[in-house]
Amino acid sequence: MKKTPLYDHHLGLNARMTDFGGWLLPVEYTGIIEEHKKVRSAAGLFDVSHMGEIIVKGKDAEAFLQELLTNDISKAADGKVIYSPMCYEDGGVVDDLLIYKYSSEYFLLVTNAANTDKDFEWISEHAKGDMEAVNVSDSWALLAIQGPCAESILQKATYCPLADIRFYTFVPEINVCGVPAMISRTGYTGEDGFEVYIPWDKAPEVWEGLLDLGRSLGLVPAGLGARDTLRLEAALPLYGHELSPDITPLEAGLGAFVKLGKDSFIGKEALLRQHAAGLERKLTGFVMTGRGIPRSGYDIMDGERKIGFVTSGSYSPSLGQNIGLAMADIGYSEPGTEFDVIIRDKPVRARTLELPFYRKKYRK
Numbered sequence: 001m002k003k004t005p006l007y008d009h010h011l012g013l014n015a016r017m018t019d020f021g022g023w024l025l026p027v028e029y030t031g032i033i034e035e036h037k038k039v040r041s042a043a044g045l046f047d048v049s050h051m052g053e054i055i056v057k058g059k060d061a062e063a064f065l066q067e068l069l070t071n072d073i074s075k076a077a078d079g080k081v082i083y084s085p086m087c088y089e090d091g092g093v094v095d096d097l098l099i100y101k102y103s104s105e106y107f108l109l110v111t112n113a114a115n116t117d118k119d120f121e122w123i124s125e126h127a128k129g130d131m132e133a134v135n136v137s138d139s140w141a142l143l144a145i146q147g148p149c150a151e152s153i154l155q156k157a158t159y160c161p162l163a164d165i166r167f168y169t170f171v172p173e174i175n176v177c178g179v180p181a182m183i184s185r186t187g188y189t190g191e192d193g194f195e196v197y198i199p200w201d202k203a204p205e206v207w208e209g210l211l212d213l214g215r216s217l218g219l220v221p222a223g224l225g226a227r228d229t230l231r232l233e234a235a236l237p238l239y240g241h242e243l244s245p246d247i248t249p250l251e252a253g254l255g256a257f258v259k260l261g262k263d264s265f266i267g268k269e270a271l272l273r274q275h276a277a278g279l280e281r282k283l284t285g286f287v288m289t290g291r292g293i294p295r296s297g298y299d300i301m302d303g304e305r306k307i308g309f310v311t312s313g314s315y316s317p318s319l320g321q322n323i324g325l326a327m328a329d330i331g332y333s334e335p336g337t338e339f340d341v342i343i344r345d346k347p348v349r350a351r352t353l354e355l356p357f358y359r360k361k362y363r364k
Helices: 007-012 032-041 061-068 113-126 150-155 200-217 224-233 268-277
Strands: 016-020 023-028 043-047 052-057 080-087 093-103 106-111 132-135 140-146 170-176 179-184 193-199 219-221 281-288 299-302 305-316 321-329 338-343 346-353
Touching (some): 007 200, 023 224, 032 043, 032 224, 052 061, 052 113, 061 113, 093 113, 113 132, 305 338
Parallel strands (some): 043 219
Antiparallel strands (some): 140 193, 305 321, 338 346
């Protein structure tokens, strides 16, 4: 089992730990609902050092990534962060990534933790031209500070004017709590916030520093449990649930990040065919009207007919209701449509809603 550099600090905060993608990570400290509500009302600090980092550099780096990714990175200015799926030839998803564009010859790719080795192998297999890929995951730790007070708290730890950092942009060289860092205005909660990349061995120093500086403004450590309920309310996809080798980005509602007008990218032909034929299924949000919590993998039914499956589900602390995302037949995706979720072999009624469940509060 892998551990982040903050493992002992999590234990010291009485965190409940769990195995997540081969990593021992905190699920909760004081409680998922309490931590969730703190992020929505003040701020939460997350240890996400399990995420992977891969550098792609060289004269042909941009051309290579244009072929590898569904999004168009050529139009992005230096200092921008780009979100993009990375697909197989059949349109299924290898992973969904954040791409930090330092220049047309230097990029940082941030991968989902369990996919890092697979992603690096995929990138290496397709490498061509004057470029090099380097897995630097062991060198970087990553903290996410999220919530309406995130900027005020982080500003105490740096001289950089954070208000000047726009949504999905980054500053490559900055000091946070006296430690060299790279920060971006990004996150996975539906709230304003920042992600802070620091040297692996400096993570405890920054973690403790931010918690001390933010305590008076309500900052709390938050675990994977709250991270999951927060991203679910914001309808943000999780690889292995809303995205997978068997789910295309078009089915997942990520068409805005698939630039079918690009000259070429891996999976383009398959996605063009799917787009032209029309989707047979799509990601759909729903709320339970009967009693029960939907969980990933549960079948959804219309009478005796299976019409899809739950990709993610939970109690929503912000809405006070049980909600879920489902990959449903296209005829059941309109808001207000009803179907059954099979919970412990019993049908429980649900109704579709327009996504996202929670209005995102990004500062753009």
